[in-house]
Each structure stands twice: as structure tokens, then as C-alpha cells.
Amino acid sequence: MTDGIEAVTTSVLGLALDAASLRQQAIAANIANADAVGYVPLKVSFEAQLEDARRALDDGGKLSADMLAGVAPRIEADTSATTWSGKVRLDVEMAKMTQNAVQYQALIKGLSKHFSILSSAVNDGKR
Amino acid sequence: MDYSQSFAISAAGMDAERTRVDVAALNLANANTVQTPDGLRYRPLTVLARSAPVAFSNQVEQGLNSAMLTLPQTLVEAAAVEPRSVYEPGNPLANSKGFVMYPGVDVATEMVNMMSAQRSYEANIAAMNATRTMALKALDIGG
Numbered sequence: 293m294t295d296g297i298e299a300v301t302t303s304v305l306g307l308a309l310d311a312a313s314l315r316q317q318a319i320a321a322n323i324a325n326a327d328a329v330g331y332v333p334l335k336v337s338f339e340a341q342l343e344d345a346r347r348a349l350d351d352g353g354k355l356s357a358d359m360l361a362g363v364a365p366r367i368e369a370d371t372s373a374t375t376w377s378g379k380v381r382l383d384v385e386m387a388k389m390t391q392n393a394v395q396y397q398a399l400i401k402g403l404s405k406h407f408s409i410l411s412s413a414v415n416d417g418k419r
Numbered sequence: 420m421d422y423s424q425s426f427a428i429s430a431a432g433m434d435a436e437r438t439r440v441d442v443a444a445l446n447l448a449n450a451n452t453v454q455t456p457d458g459l460r461y462r463p464l465t466v467l468a469r470s471a472p473v474a475f476s477n478q479v480e481q482g483l484n485s486a487m488l489t490l491p492q493t494l495v496e497a498a499a500v501e502p503r504s505v506y507e508p509g510n511p512l513a514n515s516k517g518f519v520m521y522p523g524v525d526v527a528t529e530m531v532n533m534m535s536a537q538r539s540y541e542a543n544i545a546a547m548n549a550t551r552t553m554a555l556k557a558l559d560i561g562g
Contacts, residue, residue: 309557313422316553320425320546321488324432326539327439328470328491367487382542393549400556407561 300355304345305403311338311365312396318367319389326380333380335370338363422554424488429547431490436543438493439466439536443529450524453512461522462497469494500525 318334325331345359412418442464452461470489500523508517 313425313553316546316550317425317428317488320428320432320543320550321490323539323542323546324428324435325468325470325489325491326432326542327435327535328468328489331470331489331491334487369487382539386542386545389546389549393553396553397556400560403560404562 299406300357300360301406302403303357303360304355305399305406307360307363307365308338308399309396309403311336312392312399314365314367315392316389316396319385319392322380322385323382323389326382326385331380333370334367335372336365337368338365422550425550426547428488428490429543429550432543432546433540435468435491435493436536436540438495439468440533440540442466442495443533443536446522446524446529447526449522450526451521453510453519453521460502460520463500463522463524464495465498467494467496468492 315336315338318336322333341363345355345363348359349355446463449461449463455461468491471492472489502520503523504518504520506517507513507519510519513519
């Protein structure tokens with residue numbers, strides 16, 4: 293497929309959707325294990341890996357597919373200050389979950405818009 | 420990405436919380452039980468929740484990425500609490516000094532445990548609903 297159709301948008305949004313759905317799993321596991329002894333909360337690292345791509349965009353360059361080569365959402369143990377002494381805080385997890393669900397819907401809107409632009413191009417601008 | 424895992428995680432969480440409610444209800448129901456059918460004293464139960472990894476075969480399928488995901492596992496054990504002795508000389512189950520040993524069920528603690536389990540159960544349901552919304556939204560791509 294050509295660059296225009298198989299655009300980097302599709303792969304970036306696909307990766308972000310993967311990250312959001314993996315994050316949903318991590319938050320579900322945190323909530324399910326809220327009362328378990330010795331449980332270490334989980335988080336998903338993804339946005340930090342996009343630093344290179346963001347810098348390239350800031351310099352006015354184009355986002356290319358090879359910048360995304362090593363980017364993959366990963367589950368990690370969350371040892372930050374938001375988890376208080378290794379305990380899961382239900383309210384924080386619920387807030388994160390709501391935010392994640394909204395972000396997921398926004399990503400899907402973006403992907404749908406991208407496809408509708410392509411479809412408009414395919415149909416000579418006709419709806 | 421596979422959604423069934425998120426549902427399984429939330430289901431395991433609900434299972435653990437239901438066990439806590441069950442045990443609290445059992446303790447409250449037996450608060451005034453002097454003897455169990457085997458002639459022993461009723462001992463209040465307590466729930467130990469630990470997180471254990473998902474079954475190994477599933478891990479191989481999912482790859483290393485989700486190897487860190489663990490599910491809560493509950494263990495019900497008898498709590499080491501002193502019995503509550505009440506002076507009832509007329510009771511046929513009283514000892515030589517006239518005391519009847521009731522189980523040391525702490526009603527306030529049981530109620531608090533039950534409320535906290537109930538709230539956690541609701542949180543698990545909310546997580547499951549969010550997963551469902553996301554899974555259904557994914558079907559809207561391109562539509």
C-alpha cells in the first residue's frame with residue numbers, strides 16, 4: 293500500500309489503542325487486587341516512549357513509521373508516589389479508569405475520522 | 420488486544436469480594452452459636468487475600484507482557500480470637516463455673532468488613548462496565 297493510504301496515523305492510533313486497552317487490564321487488576329496482601333500496583337508505560345516522535349514533530353519534520361519501531365505498551369510495577377505504601381487507592385484507580393476509557397473513545401474517533409477522509413478521497417469527494 | 424482477560428480479572432476481583440461478604444455474613448449469623456454439630460466451639464473466620472499469577476498456560480498464550488498480571492486468591496481461615504464468656508448457670512452448655520463460651524465475633528468489625536467488601540465489589544463492576552464500553556466502542560471503528 294502507498295504511504296498515503298497506509299499512513300503513520302493508523303499505526304500510531306493502533307498502538308495507542310493497544311496501550312489504552314492494556315492500561316484497562318492493569319487498572320482492572322489493581323482494583324481486583326485492592327485487598328490482596330503484598331500486591332504491587334501495575335501501570336502501563338507508553339507515552340514516554342513517544343518522546344522521539346514528539347521531538348521530530350516539534351522540529352517541523354514528518355512522523356515516519358521507523359520512529360515507532362521499538363514503541364510498544366508495557367506493563368510495569370507502579371512504585372510512584374501516587375501509590376501510597378504499595379496500597380491500591382480505589383478512588384485514584386477509578387479516576388484513571390474513567391480517563392482511560394474517554395481517551396480510548398477519542399482515539400477511536402480519530403481513527404474513524406482518518407478512515408472517513410480516505411473514503412472521501414476514494415469517492416472523489418462525494419459522500 | 421484481548422478483552423476477555425480484563426473481564427476475567429474483574430470477575431476474580433468480584434469473586435474475592437463476595438467471599439469476604441459471605442464470611443462476614445457467616446460470622447454474624449453464628450455470633451451466638453455455642454456449639455457446632457461436631458461438638459466444637461464456632462471459631463470466627465477471616466479471609467486472607469493474596470494475589471497469585473494467572474494460570475501458566477494463559478501466560479504462554481499472552482506472552483511475557485501480561486506475565487505481571489495477577490489475580491486475587493482468597494483463603495478462609497479461623498481467626499485466633501478469644502471466646503466471649505457469659506455467665507449463664509442455667510444453660511445446659513455452661514461449664515462447671517456456670518460460664519458459656521460464645522464465639523468472639525466482633526459485630527462492628529464484621530459490618531465494616533462487609534461494607535468495604537461491598538464498595539470494592541462495586542468498583543470491580545465499574546471496571547467491568549468500562550471494559551465493556553471500550554470493547555463495544557472498538558466495533559465502531561470506521562463506522
